[in-house]
Amino acid sequence: MDARSRILFVDDEPQILRSLRRGLRRYDRWDLRFADGAEQALEELRSGGVDVLISDVTMPGTDGVELLTVAREVCPDAMRILMSGTTEGRLIMRAVPVAHRFLDKPVGIRDLARIIEDALTLRELLADPNIRTVVGKVSALPSLPRTFADLTRVLDDPNHNLDQVVRVVERDPGVSARVLHIVNSAFFGTARRIASVEDAVRHIGTGLLRDLVLVAGVLRLVEDGDLPANVSMRVEVAHAIEVASGARAIADEPHKLAAFTAGLLHDAGMLLFAAELPDLWAPMVDRARAEGVPLHEVERQQLGVTHAELGGYLFGIWGLPGDIVTAVVDHHTALERSHDGVDASLAVHLADRLSGLGREEPPPSEDMLAAFGVADRVAAWRREVDAAGEP
Ligand SMILES: [Fe+2]
Ligand SMILES: [Fe+2]
Known part of the structure; x- marks a missing residue:
């Protein structure tokens, strides 16, 4: 056959x-x-x-x-x-x-x-039966964040206006606050402070706003207190923003937005599952640190799946675009596949390894960056981030 x-x-x-x-x-x-x-x-x-x-x-x-x-x-x-x-x-x-x-x-x-x-x-x-086993331990998988779904509906109406967009987002203060936090972080590269959702729409446009609302909604599903004590929400959010900004800088032009969004979401599967199953994750995080190995290797050994696949699974069920799902799934393993230029998967993988806050694979060598033709982009990104100061 x-x-x-x-x-x-x-x-x-x-x-x-x-x-x-x-x-x-x-x-x-x-x-x-x-x-x-x-x-x-x-x-x-x-x-x-x-x-x-x-x-x-x-x-x-x-x-x-x-x-x-x-x-x-x-x-x-x-x-x-x-x-x-x-x-x-x-x-x-x-x-x-x-x-x-x-x-x-x-x-x-x-x-x-x-x-x-x-x-x-x-x-x-x-x-994947291993994914099904882990997913089966979570009583109810989180559903697609409501504000994102509402905003998508508004944007799909060709007659929508700015007011409707702003209203939908502002109805959710937690999401609004996180969107503004991301837009104002040094890695985002906005020169002046963005003070309101309306200001944000004017500055970044509705497409990117929609993606940020998605990310904010995902992050809001996890409360700091739900996570095992050895995982810090603050560090994870800072890492996500850093990887998103790096991935956007590294990706080829048509993939920049997907790379940015996937960068923000790449480890979110870990946060969601660690918050739901802290007793399962806490020892794996400890072991990864004690042995100095990437967390996904410990997950692979103990669960048969990694947070990359679990995140991709969830985002796939939510119907997120395929390139974002693939970039999340591939974020540790992108080099095992061939790529058509520097797509979102490759960009997120490299940015994840470059992130100072990351704890996964070692940073890529200068030779590797040069081989992918992104050495200049990485250097320019570093200069920009240095000039903007710490997030
Ligand atoms: Fe990861
Ligand atoms: Fe990461």
Whole structure:
């Protein structure tokens, strides 16, 4: 039997299937299948073995959302992705429970390949029995932070205005305070003090604000008192900001925002799980320190999974973008994979190792930074941070 991952594309327009087939020809590590509608797709799904299903939304007869709903029953392990020419709110609400991800048409072939790769990573995480064991010990997994979900809804409405954005964020004082804390930290690189949420929106724009609200919401799920005594929230937040700022500086231009957000979130899985299961984490943190080994190595030995995978698992369930989930999952192991330029994964990995507050892998050598073509970026980032002073 073919051991390659099987990817099934569904679209009623033969022209689109043809160009996908042509564009993806060189990705022969995957077993690519094409269906011209729901009927043919269901035949494939019923025969089993589909790993990723990517379907158009608007099709005659059974549409994409209905197809994904049936796919969830007949082939529950497949990752389900919807491709749509419109991001109409009502459609998305219908699809939220069944789709792992939405794509806006048209999607370039390289982006599509990366999205498939991300989906396969997430699929592996969702099926990992060790992750299931640790997750099973947590009585209720935290859900996607409310303010982030509300803000996403506001921003998805094309007629939204600044006032609505500000109001949603300010309704949550804890999140607002953390957003301002991050924006005003020396690593963020804002020259003057940002005093209000409105000021922040004007300064950083709604896209970055949305990501910061997500991060603030995640961090707020953890109270200092919930953590084992040997983990400090203050140090973790400072580390997250440092890695985010470094990753943004290191990443290639199109990946800077994802690198920043993933940098902020990269160790958040550790905080969330350590807060839920402090008795499990406290001895692992102690052991890592006593033996001078990275925490993730101790986790791997004792749990069979690391905080990187647990964080990625949670963010995957929340439906965060695939490049962010992948960067979180990869943050210790990015060098084991090949990268298309300096993407978010690679940038977060290098920034994590460069962080003075980190306690994971040793810092990368100057030669390694030069080999990735980022030595100048790292030097410029260090100069900027030094000039801004300590956070
Ligand atoms: Fe880590
Ligand atoms: Fe880290």
